[in-house]
Amino acid sequence: MAAVDKLRDRLIDRINSIDNRDYLNALDTLISSTFSESDIVKLTNEQKELLKMSELDIKNGNLISQEAMDKRNLEWLNEM
Secondary structure (H helix, E strand, C coil), X not given: CCHHHHHHXXXXXXXXXXXXXXXXXXXXXXXXHHCCXXXXXXXXXXXXXXXXXXXXXXXXXCCCCHHHXXXXXXXXXXXX
């Protein structure tokens, strides 16, 4: 049995032994909040536009390597 299966079974056994209603409600809230739709990020129109612009940059080859960007950043920081 995989480790995650053992953990799940152990948790189920422990939950089955709990009689405290408040404790169970708190566990239910915790578990429910993990799978909440509030985790979905809503983008603003401005953010969507920036993403579209980024996709166009990629499509048009307007790119810079991470190494080149790091070098630019170091040069900029050293000017300060």
